[in-house]
Amino acid sequence: MIPFNKPFLVGKETQYIEQAVKSGKISGDGSFTKKCQAFFETKFGFKKALLTTSCTDALEMTAMLMDIKPGDEVIVPSYTFVSTALAFARQGAKIVFADSRSDHPGIDEKSVENLITKKTKAIIIVHYAGVACDMDIIMDIADKHDLLVVEDAAQAIDSYYKDKPLGSIGHFGVFSFHETKNIISGEGGLITINDKKFIVRAEIIWEKGTNRSAFFKGEVDKYGWVDTGSSFLPSELIAAFLYAQLEHLQEIQKKRILLWNTYAEELASLQQKGKIIKPVFPEFATNNAHMFYIVVKNLKERDDLLKHLKNNGVHAVFHYLSLHKSKYYLQTIKGEVQNLPEADRYTECLIRLPLFYNLEEHQVRYIVQSINQFFK
Numbered sequence: 619m620i621p622f623n624k625p626f627l628v629g630k631e632t633q634y635i636e637q638a639v640k641s642g643k644i645s646g647d648g649s650f651t652k653k654c655q656a657f658f659e660t661k662f663g664f665k666k667a668l669l670t671t672s673c674t675d676a677l678e679m680t681a682m683l684m685d686i687k688p689g690d691e692v693i694v695p696s697y698t699f700v701s702t703a704l705a706f707a708r709q710g711a712k713i714v715f716a717d718s719r720s721d722h723p724g725i726d727e728k729s730v731e732n733l734i735t736k737k738t739k740a741i742i743i744v745h746y747a748g749v750a751c752d753m754d755i756i757m758d759i760a761d762k763h764d765l766l767v768v769e770d771a772a773q774a775i776d777s778y779y780k781d782k783p784l785g786s787i788g789h790f791g792v793f794s795f796h797e798t799k800n801i802i803s804g805e806g807g808l809i810t811i812n813d814k815k816f817i818v819r820a821e822i823i824w825e826k827g828t829n830r831s832a833f834f835k836g837e838v839d840k841y842g843w844v845d846t847g848s849s850f851l852p853s854e855l856i857a858a859f860l861y862a863q864l865e866h867l868q869e870i871q872k873k874r875i876l877l878w879n880t881y882a883e884e885l886a887s888l889q890q891k892g893k894i895i896k897p898v899f900p901e902f903a904t905n906n907a908h909m910f911y912i913v914v915k916n917l918k919e920r921d922d923l924l925k926h927l928k929n930n931g932v933h934a935v936f937h938y939l940s941l942h943k944s945k946y947y948l949q950t951i952k953g954e955v956q957n958l959p960e961a962d963r964y965t966e967c968l969i970r971l972p973l974f975y976n977l978e979e980h981q982v983r984y985i986v987q988s989i990n991q992f993f994k
């Protein structure tokens with residue numbers, strides 16, 4: 619069986635963990651945490667980068683930093699992972715879902731302005747599959763209506779919009795190092811703060827509502843409880859693992875892109891015959907090879923193809939169940955019924971194919987052969 623995903627270890631993870639253990643400093647904000655954060659700030663130009671224990675945590679931090687309260691409205695794409703909406707719903711915000719583009723599962727940028735009311739506080743966008751949303755449109759709308767923007771870049775490490783790294787454009791960016799992402803630490807995440815005025819408070823919220831960071835920098839002579847927050851920082855063991863991975867970022871990306879391109883070439887003829895739709899890249903977006911997906915005609919074809927692949931030893935999966943149809947949104951928080959046909963279509967018709975570092979090109983060719991056979 620070709621699995622859907624298999625975590626890739628670069629080799630030095632356990633050595634760095636051992637180094638952290640032996641150093642005697644295993645809680646958070648130690649030398650590996652600082653090395654990882656410096657890596658992100660230097661390589662991608664984020665004004666401030668703070669490691670978190672997950673992308674979900676990083677999203678929760680943005681909700682606290684933006685002071686999201688009951689009565690506020692937050693615009694979120696429906697076709698995304700639960701956390702993109704949950705982080706704001708748990709602060710009591712009303713979630714207003716946006717539809718996907720017809721040519722891509724990402725948010726339909728042009729539909730966003732119509733969703734804004736006097737109560738709107740923030741726009742959350744997701745760079746689905748690491749493919750950039752049109753950030754000029756989003757940032758213009760945000761400027762015009764005085765809103766804050768969070769880039770959910772969970773899937774978007776080392777991907778760019780018009781040469782700008784994703785996660786560096788909105789007021790905040792969030793990343794995930796869950797074992798299914800390009801760079802991993804088991805569970806793990808990152809928040810980027812691109813608007814300087816939020817940095818001091820971000821460090822406080824990160825450290826359980828205390829000004830401990832300022833204390834250790836010698837900026838205050840004692841530390842105490844000064845704000846809301848939680849324990850968002852990961853232990854040094856996780857940071858040590860992550861740092862080993864970051865040292866191999868380019869190598870990992872190169873291999874993933876090679877596999878991605880193999881899929882794209884091998885699937886070209888099925889696309890030409892109109893049987894499937896391959897991922898689309900607007901000219902402003904790069905490919906970080908986070909995911910290879912195809913879109914088929916309908917739910918039945920999707921389920922039949924998944925079954926066919928399984929019978930051929932290939933574990934492919936469908937992806938998000940659009941959140942505007944979820945039980946929690948409709949029944950528990952009594953969200954408004956929204957008609958989002960594109961999000962529904964991706965829920966029913968999108969298939970993700972196996973893509974991980976140790977997948978081999980001949981396996982990609984085998985997977986495509988199985989797909990071709992299905993359509994014959």
Ligand SMILES: *Cc1c(COP(=O)(O)O)cnc(C)c1O
Nearest residue numbers: 672673674699701772794795796
């Ligand atoms: C993976 C993912 C998340 C959640 O990341 P965790 O680190 O598991 O919390 C959030 N949003 C998107 C778009 C994701 O792909």
